[in-house]
Amino acid sequence: MSDEEGYGSLPLMSPEMAVEPLTATTDKLAESTWTAKANCQHLHDNLTQHESAAIRLCTMDTVFEHLHKILRSRVRAKSKGETAEFDTFLNLLEFNELNSAVSPLAKSLTPWLPYLKLLLTALCKLLPVKKTVWRGTSLDLSTLYK
Numbered sequence: 001m002s003d004e005e006g007y008g009s010l011p012l013m014s015p016e017m018a019v020e021p022l023t024a025t026t027d028k029l030a031e032s033t034w035t036a037k038a039n040c041q042h043l044h045d046n047l048t049q050h051e052s053a054a055i056r057l058c059t060m061d062t063v064f065e066h067l068h069k070i071l072r073s074r075v076r077a078k079s080k081g082e083t084a085e086f087d088t089f090l091n092l093l094e095f096n097e098l099n100s101a102v103s104p105l106a107k108s109l110t111p112w113l114p115y116l117k118l119l120l121t122a123l124c125k126l127l128p129v130k131k132t133v134w135r136g137t138s139l140d141l142s143t144l145y146k
Helices: 029-038 049-059 061-079 083-094 105-125
Strands: none
Touching: 029 049, 029 061, 049 061, 049 105, 061 105
């Protein structure tokens, strides 16, 4: 993407349009998007239905597992000392200049940019809250917290 086509200049889209580039890589995405939007009828926190649905969709396994896998692979690379590409990507994203030369991270996240723009716009509207947030897992992690 050139600077003119960068993250900052992406328009906010409906959840359906924002996830369109991801449908080939993530099963049941259209169904999950419809479900997320259908469950966001009562709006709170000054969010639009699209923004609220983007947050809900991020908590659903269809999106969460796929995006988490991409980001986790980059964190692992970063912990092994391969920080340059990840840091460069974050800097370019911050300055609205996602360049395809930053690969493979840019290539793996580029289809996610319309959805991430909608999600981050929604999250930025939320007021900070200090509470415990739980995420379910089928693993027994009790030994890690003794």
